[in-house]
Amino acid sequence: MSDLMKVSSNPHIRSKVTTGNIMLCVILALLPTTFFGIYNFGVRALVLILVTVAAAVLSETIFNKICKKKNTIRDLSAVVTGLLLALNLPVSAPWWIGVIGGAFAIVVVKMLFGGLGQNFMNPALGARCFLLISFTSIMTNFECDGYTGATPLASLKAGEQVDTVSMIIGKTAGTIGETSMIAILIGACILLFVGAIDLKIPFSYLGSFAVFLILFSGHGWSPSYISAQLAGGGLMLGAFFMATDYVTRPITKRGQYVYGIILGILTGIFRIYGASAEGVSYAIILGNLLVPLIERVTLPRGFGKGGEKA
Amino acid sequence: MNSGKERLINGIIKENPTFVLMLGMCPTLAVTTSAINGLGMGLTTTVVLALSNVFISLLRNIIPDKVRIPAFIVIIASFVTMLELLLEGFLPSLYAALGIYIPLIVVNCIILGRAEAYASKNPVFSSFFDGLGMGLGFSIALTCIGAVRELLGAGDLFGFHIMPTADHPWMFGGKEIAFFTPASIFVLAPGAFFVLACLTAIQNKVKLEGEKKGKDMSKIGSGCSEDCMNCGEEGCGKRRFYDTEAGEGPVGKKEEQKTEQKNIEKQKIAEQQKKAEEKEKVKEREEENNE
Numbered sequence: 001m002s003d004l005m006k007v008s009s010n011p012h013i014r015s016k017v018t019t020g021n022i023m024l025c026v027i028l029a030l031l032p033t034t035f036f037g038i039y040n041f042g043v044r045a046l047v048l049i050l051v052t053v054a055a056a057v058l059s060e061t062i063f064n065k066i067c068k069k070k071n072t073i074r075d076l077s078a079v080v081t082g083l084l085l086a087l088n089l090p091v092s093a094p095w096w097i098g099v100i101g102g103a104f105a106i107v108v109v110k111m112l113f114g115g116l117g118q119n120f121m122n123p124a125l126g127a128r129c130f131l132l133i134s135f136t137s138i139m140t141n142f143e144c145d146g147y148t149g150a151t152p153l154a155s156l157k158a159g160e161q162v163d164t165v166s167m168i169i170g171k172t173a174g175t176i177g178e179t180s181m182i183a184i185l186i187g188a189c190i191l192l193f194v195g196a197i198d199l200k201i202p203f204s205y206l207g208s209f210a211v212f213l214i215l216f217s218g219h220g221w222s223p224s225y226i227s228a229q230l231a232g233g234g235l236m237l238g239a240f241f242m243a244t245d246y247v248t249r250p251i252t253k254r255g256q257y258v259y260g261i262i263l264g265i266l267t268g269i270f271r272i273y274g275a276s277a278e279g280v281s282y283a284i285i286l287g288n289l290l291v292p293l294i295e296r297v298t299l300p301r302g303f304g305k306g307g308e309k310a
Numbered sequence: 311m312n313s314g315k316e317r318l319i320n321g322i323i324k325e326n327p328t329f330v331l332m333l334g335m336c337p338t339l340a341v342t343t344s345a346i347n348g349l350g351m352g353l354t355t356t357v358v359l360a361l362s363n364v365f366i367s368l369l370r371n372i373i374p375d376k377v378r379i380p381a382f383i384v385i386i387a388s389f390v391t392m393l394e395l396l397l398e399g400f401l402p403s404l405y406a407a408l409g410i411y412i413p414l415i416v417v418n419c420i421i422l423g424r425a426e427a428y429a430s431k432n433p434v435f436s437s438f439f440d441g442l443g444m445g446l447g448f449s450i451a452l453t454c455i456g457a458v459r460e461l462l463g464a465g466d467l468f469g470f471h472i473m474p475t476a477d478h479p480w481m482f483g484g485k486e487i488a489f490f491t492p493a494s495i496f497v498l499a500p501g502a503f504f505v506l507a508c509l510t511a512i513q514n515k516v517k518l519e520g521e522k523k524g525k526d527m528s529k530i531g532s533g534c535s536e537d538c539m540n541c542g543e544e545g546c547g548k549r550r551f552y553d554t555e556a557g558e559g560p561v562g563k564k565e566e567q568k569t570e571q572k573n574i575e576k577q578k579i580a581e582q583q584k585k586a587e588e589k590e591k592v593k594e595r596e597e598e599n600n601e
Contacts, residue, residue: 108504133500134493 019116022246023076025196029187030083030241036183037176041091045176049086051095055102056082063111077116081105084124084241087177088234088281089131092141101127121288122248125238125281132281142173153232154277156225164224167231178234188240197244200253204260205239205267206230212268235267238280248288255291255298262294263287314439321443327420328451328506329513334420337411338452339502345468348456350404351411352449354393356442359421362386363429363441370430382425387416420444451509458505463496 038046060078064071072078082102089097105127110119132139142151151174152162166172170180177184191197210226219225230236243249243263250259263283270279327333337355342348365385366373373381394412397405405412415421424444429437460466465473474480479488495501 130495130500133498134495135491136494138491 019075019077022196023080025191025194026080026241027076027083029190029196030080030087030177032183032186033087033177033180033237034083036170036180037087037091040170040179041176045091048089048091048093048095048098049083049176052086052089052098052102053079053082055099056085056106059103059106060111063107067111069115072115075116077110078106081110081123084177085127087237088124088128088175090139090142090175092143093138097131097135097138101131104130117247119247120291121285122242122245125242125285125288128281129285142175151233151277152228153271156228156232157271157277162228162232164228164231167228175234178237181231181236184236184240188236191240191244197240200256201243201249201260201263202239204257205243205263206235208261208264209235209267210264212265213272216268217272229271233271233278234280238267238284239263242281243284243287248291250291250294250298252295252298252300254300255294258294258298259287259291262290314436317436317439318443318446321440321445322447322450325444326447326451326513327444328448328455329510331420331423333423334418334448337414337418338455338506339499341408341411342452342456342459342502342505343497344407344460344464344466345453345457346404347407348452348454349449350401351408352445352452354397354408354412355415355418355420355448356445357393358386358389358415359424359445359448360438360441361389362421363424363437364434366425366429367432367434367437373430378426378430379422382422382430383416386421386425390415420448454509455502455505458509459496459501462493462505463498463501465490465492 034049038049056078057073060073061071064073082105085101085105086098089101105123108130109121109123109126110116113119150158152167152172153174156162167179168181170183172179188197188202192199210230213219213226213229214221217225217229243260250256266283266286267279270282271277321327325331328338334355337351341351362382362385366382369381369385390413393415394405397408397412424441428440432440457467460468461472465471465475465478471478473490473492474488475490475492476488479486481487493501496505
């Protein structure tokens with residue numbers, strides 16, 4: 001009886017899902033990619049990942065200390081940001097690249113705009129683009145098995161033949177986390193199984209990108225070219241882990257399809273007509289900036305509102 | 311408020327055009343790729359600003375109010391043209407570096423803003439110092455931004471190699487030290503925004519700290535800006551706006567205004583009624599005619 005008399009305001013039933021839980025899922029889902037990166041590129045990759053994550057977490061702590069705010073590192077979003085950024089770095093990058101990138105991602109892109117949930121741009125990608133513009137030669141110095149070489153995507157752009165099977169498995173040059181399509185897809189399956197993401201954005205992104213390639217790449221309907229483009233570069237990592245970032249994607253259902261299609265078209269434009277072979281990070285950042293507009297035009301109509309014009 | 315020293319301090323610190331007023335952002339962001347460029351742009355603007363302020367102040371009683379902006383622009387443009395030719399003749403490297411931004415000084419909103427807000431209402435002497443102070447504040451701000459961008463983006467300062475880059479390492483007893491890698495984003499457009507934001511934040515921090523210690527950090531009035539809504543001067547005779555909710559405003563006038571408004575509304579309603587009646591009459595006549 002006494003239990004029944006306890007009256008509190010709603011919500012009465014709470015989900016067990018917290019920000020920390022979701023972020024933990026993302027970290028778990030990124031582990032296959034991380035381990036493959038370390039296996040592919042050696043201990044240097046592990047050191048770079050650790051340094052970047054530590055820099056991200058430390059800079060969040062220090063920023064909160066300076067601003068006299070509650071420390072927010074427990075929601076693990078700084079760890080995810082650091083990890084994603086590290087997976088976007090080439091293994092030959094010196095350690096201070098990780099430190100600058102981690103600090104920039106957390107302080108400038110996330111905390112200065114109000115912390116998690118307020119940032120208008122994916123912090124890891126913002127920092128990657130900052131580093132890419134600042135230290136172009138370091139950030140595009142890719143190596144594999146001790147040899148410096150072009151990424152498969154760059155070779156593809158130059159018109160050379162590439163080995164699609166090795167691109168799918170991941171024994172190629174590239175950033176630490178982007179090479180293995182299989183490892184990324186395993187992680188994506190974990191996220192899908194847990195329900196942390198759904199397929200709206202990745203499918204509309206990859207689908208519209210493939211359609212764009214068929215129409216405008218000049219290769220027409222060529223399965224080998226399209227599969228190489230899909231497996232190459234950061235497309236998979238971007239589509240499943242960065243474009244689906246809760247904070248910077250649209251919240252409306254139709255908006256998510258529109259967002260995915262815009263990303264696909266932008267990536268296609270950057271990859272085919274751009275000077276650089278890669279365009280995923282710029283595409284996602286530009287898409288992030290369009291999110292408020294997308295949400296505005298795709299607001300679902302309330303029941304009974306509007307209707308047929310008399 | 312009109313002494314020369316006060317105008318200088320106001321322009322350089324309290325009402326710094328870049329960090330406080332946020333005016334003239336186009337040259338601020340575009341030409342500050344190096345400290346020299348920033349300084350050159352700042353000093354050029356200073357000369358134009360001081361001279362145009364003097365002449366606008368001299369002509370302030372002659373220029374008709376309705377065409378004052380074109381008149382100001384003509385005065386400013388003549389000085390800019392003179393300076394452009396001088397720069398082209400004597401400092402060709404700076405002229406090449408600043409490029410299109412020299413003719414664009416004509417439409418620099420600091421110059422037009424000072425002409426409109428200060429020089430057109432104040433005597434020559436203080437107008438000159440106002441222009442000088444504002445120009446020096448602009449120069450200092452641009453030099454600071456340029457110095458930071460040059461230092462981080464190229465490792466240089468005023469064209470001298472400062473940081474130990476790979477091309478110009480420090481030498482210590484035969485050992486080369488080169489730990490600094492220039493971040494080229496600072497020479498590009500985004501770097502200008504980063505540096506401007508950081509320097510403005512530092513300036514605000516200093517200002518807040520100063521106010522905490524009890525120093526007077528408030529702006530010195532630049533004469534009436536006719537912005538009665540944000541102006542605190544209660545005793546001003548030209549006042550057109552009163553925050554009546556906060557209890558401002560001359561007592562007695564309020565009620566008069568209210569009754570006036572009511573009268574006007576009554577008149578309007580009466581007029582509308584008259585018109586409606588007339589229309590109805592016309593209609594009735596037409597109907598009668600038709601029948």
